[in-house]
Amino acid sequence: MTMMPSAHVDTFTRDHLPPAETWPALEFTLPELHYPERLNAATVLIDDAVETFGADRPALRTPDGAVWTYGQLQKRSNQVAQVLAEDLGVVPGNRVLLRGPNNPWTVAAWLGVLKAGAVVVTTMPMLRSSEVSTLIQLTQPVVAISDHRFLDELAVAAGDDLTVLTYGGHDGDDLAARCQAKSGEFTAVDTAADDVALLGPTSGTTGVPKVTMHFHRDILANADTFARYILEPTADDVFAGSPPLAFTFGLGGLVVFPLRFGASSLLTEKAGPVELAENAAAAGATILFTAPTAYRAILKENRGDLLRSLRVGVSAGEHLSKETWEAVHEATGLRLVNGIGATEMLHVFISAAGDEIRPGTTGRAVPGFRATILDEEGNELGPGNIGRLAVIGPTGCRYLDDPRQANYVVGGWNVTGDTFSMDEDGYFTYQARSDNMIVSSGYNIGAPEVEAAIDQHPDVVENAVIGRPDPDRGSIVCAFVVLREGVIGDAVKRKEIQDFVKQTIAPYKYPRDVRFVTGLPRNPSGKLQHFKLRDGLLNEDPTNKTQQLTTAGQSQA
CATH class of the missing domain: 3.30.300.30 (ANL, C-terminal domain)
Incomplete structure (x- = not known):
């Protein structure tokens, strides 16, 4: 396949893409998915948003009532890009590791890395030094940006070979302090739509983690499929949720989706299910992302009232049973939007909303995607059979220099590792992980x-x-x-x-x-x-x- 000329000076990510013959099929069936050849996702998400929705519109909220406007987020992300390029010598294609909880500076850093033409390596802030060390070896970042409260384990992993920049503390060399010395004027690097923007390690498996590779266009594609057609967000929506921003479910639901549509996002660093619901209700949240476990916990504490003002409740990350769906609906009137996604695909690709929801099923292929059931030999099975879930769409699995690419991509299909059945209407019902x-x-x-x-x-x-x-x-x-x-x-x-x-x-x-x-x-x-x-x-x-x-x-x- 032919790729567009890259803006990357450091060619590490393109050099370590899997062989073209092992890629999944990619399809761009919606008009929204026809992106220009030159595309920087951060430019679209913040610069274009400021022009479209206004600099004074709220972008990021925190439970203490603080608000960052779109204009403030734009300036701070530009300042981060300036610090990276001017002070630290980061060049397009370099990797920058992020380690922090869900707060505004994490978002500004994420956008700033993309603006500088670098590649974000997202990591969970609670990873131990040995786990971080493995990711450093795999992705070879030149800089790590960390919330100061999560520095200790990172410092051990980084050693003397990796520049570490903290934020949120009182050090005069803190990222925020450095940013204050910058103008906030920065022209984003003119990256290609298929330049790698994000390296997302897989979660929850044993052994060496697989690192998924996502282009600038991929980041927008999930907003222009699942968010646009299932959530139907407007600029008046307030997003909230529990997943970490280092988790692609959280990155989409709390950063990419709201910024794409001029909405705002409530960022909660750490909260139990009831506290999350309380914070969301106090902030006037209209769209909530969390797992079935959290919805059940809220109901068991008899706090379903906290969910009644939501317009949409999204459930993903684990199986949503029909019983849980019905219990939430009975207690709150909310019709939970179920969905399944994968780190390899970035976000949700099977779901349903409103009157299309059938409790007990996960839903149908989201517009822009198609899905099927495969047997063990890779043959498609008809309705009523149980087999391996497989999907094709505008995003797909590309592992960083990993032979396990051949296990995930079968005949062009992304095979997720889940066992499903499909009915005559194209609704998919979860059975189990394939293992x-x-x-x-x-x-x-x-x-x-x-x-x-x-x-x-x-x-x-x-x-x-x-x-x-x-x-x-x-x-x-x-x-x-x-x-x-x-x-x-x-x-x-x-x-x-x-x-x-x-x-x-x-x-x-x-x-x-x-x-x-x-x-x-x-x-x-x-x-x-x-x-x-x-x-x-x-x-x-x-x-x-x-x-x-x-x-x-x-x-x-």
């Missing part, structure tokens, strides 16, 4: 279905289900359960939950093994790490050599 199906005595049991049933028990805060090796049944359903405070996890409660599940779903699906725990392992983006639970079972039973458990696959965006 999260439990086979017990010949029965196929989807762990998410069991998790959804257990979640309905009034004493359960959250749970995770995996298959445990069993010499008689092959595997049995094993549930790790977190109970609400004050409830005792004993044999009586265990049987109560088992009986409850038998009454909720088919009895053969009930968890024969129930273990009460105080918490569940999650990665920095909040996703459950089922593989750690599986590893724990293997470690506790080293004599069991007849069963082999696979680790969990790539998490969703």
Whole structure:
């Protein structure tokens, strides 16, 4: 395939794109997706927005009531670009690692890196030094920008070879202080639409992380598909949500989407589900992004009232059960927008909104995408069959110099690692991760279905289900359960939950093994790490050599 002339002086990212023959098919079927050959995503998201919506329009909000206008965000992002190019010698194509929570300076830094023609490496702020070190080795950044509160682990990983710039502290060399000395006038580098803009490490898998590569046009494509056609945002909307900006689900929902449409975003650094809902309600949020776990937690605290002023509630990141959808709707009147995406695709590509929603299904292919079900040989299956979800659209998987590209792209399709079925109307229904199906005595049991049933028990805060090796049944359903405070996890409660599940779903699906725990392992983006639970079972039973458990696959965006 022919790529446009690059603006990158440092050609690292183009040099490490996967071979062209291993790329997925790309389709640009909507008029909005026909971008000019020269395109800088930051120019579109902030400079064009200032011209269209005005410099005084609110852009970023924080729970303490502070507001950055579009004009202020534009100036600060320009100043960041000046610091990078003028003070630190960053040239187009260099990588700049970002490490910070959801706050306005993180957004200004993200935009500033793109304006300078550099490539953003997004990282979760809670990663430990060994994890950051791995990402540094993979992406080879020349500068790291970090919130001062998350410097310690980064400093260990960076050593003496990587320039680290902090923000939010009181150091005279702080990024904010440096920015004050700059004019705020900067002409963004004239990057190509297919210059790499973003390197997004995958989350939640074992081993060396895969690093996804996204072009400037990709950043806009998700706003011009899922956001434009499913959320239908206006400049009066206020976005809010829980996902970190380093997580592509959060980057889209809290930065790209609102800026693309002149709206504003409430940035919350850290908050539990109820506190998030309280902050959102106080800020007048109209669109909320969070996971089903958070919606359930809000309802269990009887605070559904906090969601009633929302125009749209988006649920993604994990399976949204029909029971949870109906409970939210009954308590709040809100019709949750379900969706599935992947870091490889940047954001959501299957969803539905309004009257198109069918509770219990994930939805249909978002305009601009098409999806199907594949068998193990890569053949398309007709409606009514269960198989591997595959998708094609304007974005697609490109791993940074990684042989696992061949596992994700099959015959041009992006194969996400999820098991779905599709009905005659093109609605997709989630079954399980492709590696999260439990086979017990010949029965196929989807762990998410069991998790959804257990979640309905009034004493359960959250749970995770995996298959445990069993010499008689092959595997049995094993549930790790977190109970609400004050409830005792004993044999009586265990049987109560088992009986409850038998009454909720088919009895053969009930968890024969129930273990009460105080918490569940999650990665920095909040996703459950089922593989750690599986590893724990293997470690506790080293004599069991007849069963082999696979680790969990790539998490969703």
